[in-house]
Amino acid sequence: MIQNQYPLWRYLAVVAVLIVGTLYALPNLYGFDPALQVTARRSAPVDEALEARLEKALTGAGIEAKGVETADDRLLFRFGSDDDRTRAMPLLQKELDPLQYLVALNLAPGTPAWLRAIGGKPMYMGLDLRGGVHFLMQVDTEAVRKQSEERFVTELRASLREQKIRFRTVSPDPAGGIRVNFLNAESRAAGLAAVENDYPDLVATESADNDTLLLLQPKPEFVSEARKTAIKQNLTTLRNRINEFGVAEPVIQQQGDSRIVVQLPGVEDTAEAKKLLGATATLEFRMVDVDGDVQAATAGKVPVGSKLYRQRSGEPVLLQKRVLLTGDSIIDASSGIESQTGEAAVYITLDGKGARSFSRATRELIGKPMAVVFIEQQQGRPVEEVINVATIRDELGKRFQITGLDSTNEAHDLALLLRAGALAAPMEIVEERTVGPSLGQANIDSGLRACIIGFIAVAVFMALYYRSFGLIANLALALNVVLLVALLSMVQATLTLPGIAGILLTVGMAVDANVLINERIREELRRGMSPQASIHAGYDRAFGTILDSNLTTLIAGIVLFSFGSGPVKGFAVTLSLGIATSMFTAIVGTRAVVNLVYGGRRLTRLSV
Amino acid sequence: MLSWKIINIDFMRWRKVGLVLSTLINLAAIGSLATQGLNLSIEFTGGTVVELAYETPPALEDIRSRLASSDFGAGVVQNFGGPENVLVRLPPVEAVGGAEAASKDVGARMQKLLPEAEIRRVEFVGPQVGEELAEEGVIAALIAMGGILLYVMLRFTLKFSLGSITATVHDVLVIMGFFSLTRLEFDLNALAAVLAIMGYSLNDTIVILDRIRENFRTMRKADPVGVVNVSLNQTLARTINTSLVTLLAVLALLFFGGEMIHSFALALTIGIVVGVYSSIYIASAMVLALGATREELLPIQKEGAALDDRP
Numbered sequence: 001m002i003q004n005q006y007p008l009w010r011y012l013a014v015v016a017v018l019i020v021g022t023l024y025a026l027p028n029l030y031g032f033d034p035a036l037q038v039t040a041r042r043s044a045p046v047d048e049a050l051e052a053r054l055e056k057a058l059t060g061a062g063i064e065a066k067g068v069e070t071a072d073d074r075l076l077f078r079f080g081s082d083d084d085r086t087r088a089m090p091l092l093q094k095e096l097d098p099l100q101y102l103v104a105l106n107l108a109p110g111t112p113a114w115l116r117a118i119g120g121k122p123m124y125m126g127l128d129l130r131g132g133v134h135f136l137m138q139v140d141t142e143a144v145r146k147q148s149e150e151r152f153v154t155e156l157r158a159s160l161r162e163q164k165i166r167f168r169t170v171s172p173d174p175a176g177g178i179r180v181n182f183l184n185a186e187s188r189a190a191g192l193a194a195v196e197n198d199y200p201d202l203v204a205t206e207s208a209d210n211d212t213l214l215l216l217q218p219k220p221e222f223v224s225e226a227r228k229t230a231i232k233q234n235l236t237t238l239r240n241r242i243n244e245f246g247v248a249e250p251v252i253q254q255q256g257d258s259r260i261v262v263q264l265p266g267v268e269d270t271a272e273a274k275k276l277l278g279a280t281a282t283l284e285f286r287m288v289d290v291d292g293d294v295q296a297a298t299a300g301k302v303p304v305g306s307k308l309y310r311q312r313s314g315e316p317v318l319l320q321k322r323v324l325l326t327g328d329s330i331i332d333a334s335s336g337i338e339s340q341t342g343e344a345a346v347y348i349t350l351d352g353k354g355a356r357s358f359s360r361a362t363r364e365l366i367g368k369p370m371a372v373v374f375i376e377q378q379q380g381r382p383v384e385e386v387i388n389v390a391t392i393r394d395e396l397g398k399r400f401q402i403t404g405l406d407s408t409n410e411a412h413d414l415a416l417l418l419r420a421g422a423l424a425a426p427m428e429i430v431e432e433r434t435v436g437p438s439l440g441q442a443n444i445d446s447g448l449r450a451c452i453i454g455f456i457a458v459a460v461f462m463a464l465y466y467r468s469f470g471l472i473a474n475l476a477l478a479l480n481v482v483l484l485v486a487l488l489s490m491v492q493a494t495l496t497l498p499g500i501a502g503i504l505l506t507v508g509m510a511v512d513a514n515v516l517i518n519e520r521i522r523e524e525l526r527r528g529m530s531p532q533a534s535i536h537a538g539y540d541r542a543f544g545t546i547l548d549s550n551l552t553t554l555i556a557g558i559v560l561f562s563f564g565s566g567p568v569k570g571f572a573v574t575l576s577l578g579i580a581t582s583m584f585t586a587i588v589g590t591r592a593v594v595n596l597v598y599g600g601r602r603l604t605r606l607s608v
Numbered sequence: 609m610l611s612w613k614i615i616n617i618d619f620m621r622w623r624k625v626g627l628v629l630s631t632l633i634n635l636a637a638i639g640s641l642a643t644q645g646l647n648l649s650i651e652f653t654g655g656t657v658v659e660l661a662y663e664t665p666p667a668l669e670d671i672r673s674r675l676a677s678s679d680f681g682a683g684v685v686q687n688f689g690g691p692e693n694v695l696v697r698l699p700p701v702e703a704v705g706g707a708e709a710a711s712k713d714v715g716a717r718m719q720k721l722l723p724e725a726e727i728r729r730v731e732f733v734g735p736q737v738g739e740e741l742a743e744e745g746v747i748a749a750l751i752a753m754g755g756i757l758l759y760v761m762l763r764f765t766l767k768f769s770l771g772s773i774t775a776t777v778h779d780v781l782v783i784m785g786f787f788s789l790t791r792l793e794f795d796l797n798a799l800a801a802v803l804a805i806m807g808y809s810l811n812d813t814i815v816i817l818d819r820i821r822e823n824f825r826t827m828r829k830a831d832p833v834g835v836v837n838v839s840l841n842q843t844l845a846r847t848i849n850t851s852l853v854t855l856l857a858v859l860a861l862l863f864f865g866g867e868m869i870h871s872f873a874l875a876l877t878i879g880i881v882v883g884v885y886s887s888i889y890i891a892s893a894m895v896l897a898l899g900a901t902r903e904e905l906l907p908i909q910k911e912g913a914a915l916d917d918r919p
Contacts, residue, residue, distance in 0.1 A: 557807065
């Protein structure tokens with residue numbers, strides 16, 4: 001019987017895998033170029049004119065860009081060294097209008113074009129290798145609940161009034177829910193009917209001890225929906241804000257029920273990033289309550305339908321509770337200097353719906369004073385400030401300006417925040433990690449060094465102990481690493497320092513399969529089996545054991561993957577993928593080589 | 609061919625000794641864990657960590673006093689890796705809104721406080737997140753154990769499965785006990801290593817159990833102790849070689865991988881070494897102790913007498 005011969009297609013399959021693997025692992029050898037990314041905001045043009053202008057600016061200063069690439073809305077400049085890039089950055093920033101273009105640091109992979117054409121990419125490096133910032137932000141779900149209750153309260157008041165149902169007070173219960181106190185039992189019954197009719201999200205219960213009290217609670221489905229929506233909105237808002245920041249390849253994802261993870265590679269100035277991420281600010285436009293008594297209000301008697309605010313100057317002012325316009329309707333905002341007074345101003349553009357309702361409202365209020373309230377979340381509490389009170393001269397429509405800000409910086413920040421949107425729910429940073437770029441590089445270096453040393457140690461041992469079969473196993477080992485790297489690159493899994501450790505562990509474990517096979521072969525030889533039969537039996541018997549033992553490590557890997565986050569996940573990925581590739585190379589790979597070398601011949605001895 | 613003479617080490621003769629030794633070690637580990645606990649990293653406890661690099665080795669006392677008098681308050685200052693690297697640890701902040709305040713510009717404030725240092729890394733973990741991570745870690749370990757139990761039970765028998773679980777738990781205890789006794793920092797990576805070892809140590813155990821099962825089926829005349837001994841001897845070469853090779857790889861990581869991955873590599877090293885021991889003396893001994901011969905495998909002459917002499 002001809003043993004130990006593979007049909008041709010199997011050899012070809014192995015070779016094919018080898019080629020594909022090598023190709024996709026190749027990008028990792030090319031390294032990264034320090035680069036600058038120029039992103040266009042909104043509709044600013046990215047064209048040859050821009051490219052030429054920027055190149056001229058660079059060559060004017062004696063900096064040669066290694067290469068320039070264009071994509072739809074961005075330009076990428078590659079540089080030969082970090083120094084060049086550091087010098088180039090302020091040049092480009094000066095040349096470009098910050099409202100139209102953003103310049104950001106980036107690491108561009110050096111993969112040549114032909115390789116990129118087939119989808120070759122280097123592995124995606126995690127923050128602990130690249131350097132950068134990692135935030136974990138927690139959404140304040142209490143605040144979401146309170147916000148929605150406030151909204152219900154306002155709506156209820158309006159709709160009960162409309163339906164002429166007499167009530168005394170509508171107020172949120174500090175313990176949760178809404179309390180509505182009616183005039184008498186009949187009104188309560190009417191109110192109950194109205195609520196059940198118009199507000200399907202609320203559950204109404206009549207208070208047992210008080211026949212004019214109605215207790216309302218939002219349904220749990222509504223609450224969780226509200227929370228989900230809030231998080232989704234926050235995600236979008238954060239994405240917008242980070243885009244404004246101009247970071248290349250940011251990661252913004254939901255984690256779990258109420259958390260958002262933000263990763264900004266290459267960013268070193270965390271203070272700026274945090275300010276932008278954590279800030280929640282929005283505007284509200286309300287009419288001034290001219291009839292109300294401000295003095296009495298400051299003493300404590302605030303008229304119904306109004307609220308007391310402080311102006312920037314410190315003076316109190318009474319504003320109506322009704323909000324004419326909120327930040328949600330703002331689609332664009334930019335900062336500048338008002339031509340007449342030279343003051344810093346923010347120019348606001350509203351969306352269609354907002355423009356219509358705002359103009360309708362202000363049409364009837366010409367000649368009356370309106371206030372702009374600036375609301376900022378600070379440490380979990382909203383801080384409200386009236387930044388401007390101005391008389392409405394004309395009906396306000398799609399575009400208008402507001403003044404009353406401290407400085408152009410403030411105007412710029414406010415415009416930025418308005419553009420990027422207000423956060424639907426306030427968030428708190430619960431975890432933060434910053435890795436400086438030098439540490440990132442140090443990690444890469446030590447990780448790589450350990451890998452190389454480990455690999456050599458293993459290879460030497462195998463060659464010495466198992467001779468020719470050991471050498472074959474080493475080949476398989478090398479192929480294993482190549483395949484693993486290729487897989488990681490194709491899948492774009494994040495490589496972290498523990499991930500590199502995982503690769504090394506895989507090297508150690510991959511050998512196990514071959515050790516099993518070789519020991520089995522030796523045993524069979526010792527028992528007196530012929531060399532060919534020994535080879536066959538060795539592979540045969542060992543397979544079941546290899547499968548079992550690798551599978552258990554795989555279980556551990558999968559558990560790690562689902563539980564872990566960040567760096568640990570990277571380890572789980574390399575471990576699990578490594579097991580798969582090692583099984584392939586150790587069994588199929590070595591068998592192919594063994595068959596090539598020894599198959600189909602008469603053998604008297606085996607070098608094992 | 610480099611051949612081993614047929615060796616016949618009577619491993620199982622020492623199984624009582626092994627059992628006593630292991631029990632003692634485990635008790636010590638449990639004792640240490642219960643009293644001292646683990647030196648948990650901030651990923652589990654919450655808090656702030658700043659890694660600093662200096663050109664010349666700084667005076668730690670100077671850093672400590674500067675910290676204490678700043679609004680950071682007292683913190684732990686220690687060397688990390690070499691004498692030029694310093695690690696500063698600040699305790700978690702519980703106050704309301706404290707998390708926000710605590711994380712505010714730690715890097716910038718620290719840089720102002722210590723202008724000569726290079727800030728390599730800043731980590732801040734809110735206390736809540738840390739607690740959750742610790743919980744999740746324990747759950748993950750339990751799930752992994754459950755999965756392993758199930759898998760071995762399916763491939764072998766319940767008794768074998770119990771044997772392997774005991775070996776796995778033993779390994780985990782030894783690693784954690786080591787960290788507890790030496791007060792080395794136990795971070796998320798170390799936990800990942802523990803989970804990895806759970807799977808890896810099983811590797812060994814399964815290979816041996818597999819051979820034991822095969823021999824129970826083929827060796828009709830031998831008694832259970834004998835079968836186990838033969839199996840162990842047959843797999844000895846493989847067990848030692850594999851562990852050695854993996855150890856080589858992990859040692860490379862331990863010595864050359866840098867400080868950040870140090871506890872990870874250490875946990876792996878201990879795990880591998882202990883794993884070999886536990887596969888031989890714990891798993892196999894348990895299998896014997898539970899009297900696996902009688903059931904699930906092919907019927908063998910009942911050697912009642914031989915089975916009576918178990919610990």
